[in-house]
Amino acid sequence: MSFLPFAVAAWLFLVGLYGIVASQNLIRTIISLTIVQASTYVLLLSIGYRTGGQAPIFADIPATSNAVDPVVQVLMLTDVVVEATITALLLALAIQAHKRFGSLDPHELRALTD
């Protein structure tokens, strides 16, 4: 049971990859990328958890109480906001793709084949 969060993280990574490979719509591809991203968040947060730990905010609780690891939370929190903007960039690219190619199917994006 204690392996479950990590299994979920691994599963999300793999499912996200599948989404990117199998989608026929660019928007779905981008959302699948978001799922891969989510897997890293789940992994990081699960790593830092301590059973019975409080949030690392010592406003009400004494500074010596058991708290979860704050470092992974820091790693994750800036990442969430940042990846949201990168997703925005990708979606803007998708809008452009729709305008230039007339379609959102990756199969139809044929400007760069070899």
Add this chain to the structure above:
Amino acid sequence: MSRRTRLTFFGVAVACFGTVLVIGFTGLPPFGDYHGVYGQVLNGVAVSLRHATDIVTSLNFDIRAFDTLGEEFILFSSVLGVVLLLRQMRKEDEQESEEGEQEGEEEHTFAGASEALRALSLVLVPTMIAIGVYIVVHGALTPGGGFQGGVILAAAPLGVFLGGRYLKMKRIAPDTLVESGEAIGALGFALVGLGGLIFVGIFFKNFLPFGIPGHLLSAGMQPIASIAVGLEVAGAFVLAWTEFLDQAMLMSDEEDG
């Protein structure tokens, strides 16, 4: 590759990759049993060292502030990219359609923006702003900080939009102002770090006086950093959303006529 080939190839690859991942993950300490030294040290000393009660914010805006600088600029450049991609396109579209004039004068409302929604947005928008500002400023004390508060602040103009007044939203948050605000936020954070270099000789070293932990004006440079980041994040998201909404407006205009 044909779709079938691709999926078969991927199927084999992902089976192997999944096995590799799971084997790696089995080496992790059991869930809930983590004893990393970095986190434990920080939990123990950060309050006394930084006079801040929120360790996460202390990490973000003081101890690991350099990471946050980098992340902030990722935000900054991604939003620049969105602006680059969509604004150019909008100029083109406006040139194509002759409706440039008309568009500026019509008020865009969404069908279905009922009176109830408008009344609710009237109540919600100031509340959102207040909560956003509170969370930004109290970053060092309670859960929150620039990033979280900034996103809430960015939602406020969106509330105006939802209430059905798109152009009012643009009037509250015109493009140039928002862009400048975002740039100033990014600049502000870097300048806080520079202040450390100029006043106490090391980049990002704290140079403001600490107060009493738990009081608003404590934790040195953290509140200022928090405000700078809040400004930047709010600006970034408003800018991104405005660009996308402009695009949507254009497309719905094209559809209508």
Add this chain to the structure above:
Amino acid sequence: MHITALPIVVPMIAAALLVSVRKWTPRLALDSSAISVGVASVTMCALILARTAHDGPFAYWLGGWQPKHMVSIGISLSIDPVGAGLATFAALLVTAALLYSWRYFDSIDGLFHALMLIFLAAMVGFSLTGDLFDLAVFFELMSATAYSLTAYKIEERGPIQGAINFAITNSVGAYGIFTGIGLLYARTGALNMAQIGAALDRHGTDPLVLVAMALLFIGFLTKAAAVPVHFWLADAHAVAPTPVCVLFSGVMVELGIYAVARLYWTIFAGPLHAHTEELRAILIAFGTMTAIWGGVMCYSQRHIKRLLAFSTISHVGMFLCGIGLLSADGLSGTATYIVGHGLTKAALFMLAGVLLHRFQNIDEFDLHGRGREIPWTGALFALGGILLSAVPVVTLFFGKSLLDGASLAAGYPWLPAVFVFSSMFTGGAVLRVAGRVFCGWGASKRPLDEEQAHQAREEEPEEQASRGRTPLLMLLVPASLLAAAIVIGVIPGAVPGIEVAAAHLRDHHGYIGWVLRGHVHFPPAETTHIAGYDYLYGAGAAVGAVALAALTLFGQPLLRRTPELLVRRAGIAIMAFRRLHSGHIGDYIAWWTAGAALLGGSSLIFLR
């Protein structure tokens, strides 16, 4: 050293300022401020490099958070000669690219300059940092600016697709890196590279460390465009504006290789000490695949920028073999080669940009003979081709000789042949293009892949007016870069300096010492002498490149003599190989998964 953080922060501040005032700033002010910031960065990085050369490597703890009892609390900029050197190199190329874009673009707004400056800051930060998560942050920053810069010419279809493929592939690589960081953090409780290395020294190898290594490596190798995660590079290079391609090929992919080397020597060298041979084999396998795949693809291209992109991939294969040799000469050879290659490739892209600027076309066959009006460009282009084949005594030659020596010492006598193959095919391809475009030699049509020609025509040129004259600056900058590529190798003390720098990079225990304790250690560095057979290899590769180009241009009668069946079979095989590069993002990520599985699987099986 007080200015240590400044080469990273000053460009960021300048970029933010540029964005806020860009609406009211004339073009000249934008260009000159961007270029001056670039020059300032180069100067600061050079000063830092001088400090490391003189007093040895040092760590700058941001915020003043010194480590206590070998536990790091803050983020350090752990600066050794290789890092400082790469930072200087990156700053130099960005400044050169900004100078070039002064005359290349007819109208750009402050967004381009701001993005370039942030890109510069990211690359410098990436080279100087000593913290693993900080490395990932600067990796993301480099990537985010690169995506926007790739899609700069949004009026065309190619850049959109190229940027999408680039963004999705690199993002998946980045998430692999974050997963690897999570695993290492779980094991060691540290984010500082020196501290992680020290902690792993105590524990040894187990599956978690191996999988973390594989994930980190495949992530950084995605940026470095090694096979099979290289597909995005050709797409991105084909469509990004020329000054941006200069940076991608010149220094951005090299930073991926640098990261792999840094991570190995700082973090994994300790636990994997007993398995050096196996890891060497794995890395060299990937490197060889990349070098050969890149070389073959390079030679078969007709889109000149794609051709140069694949030549970069082939050279990345050489870099990967070089660091994969896990030896002193391997490292110093790779570092020297990176300098020579970066300068040469940057110049070649700039010259290709001259062609694009003038003719709005970058297809080798469409441009047949048209380059006769710009002979100087042609001469420089041909010179670049010769340099790429690592002819004696240019910088590239010294790098290659060190690599040859390292291969023989490590027990890989066939590896120099792979290097020769790569040099011949990449140099030969450039020479062939020079012959066809600037002298009008060879055939003027190739119906087999006409559709590639469509991609090479600029749909909407960056300027509307006709371009009869090529601005002098657009030739001066690449000429100076080529001159540097020729001369640096023979400057006394340059190559030995690189060898000393490489020795610092390899010094695992020394690194932990000077980062966490402040004790500087000067590891011994042996200066390698160039053997006679190295000159033979170098000259041979150059002659081979010329011969290959000549054969392709003039060898039609010879082709008629060979059996038609053989020619047709070879043609079909090569076309099938090229079709793999379909432009479809699903294919690319499927290959990514395969590459990650291959690297992870081989690590788990052979390194236990």
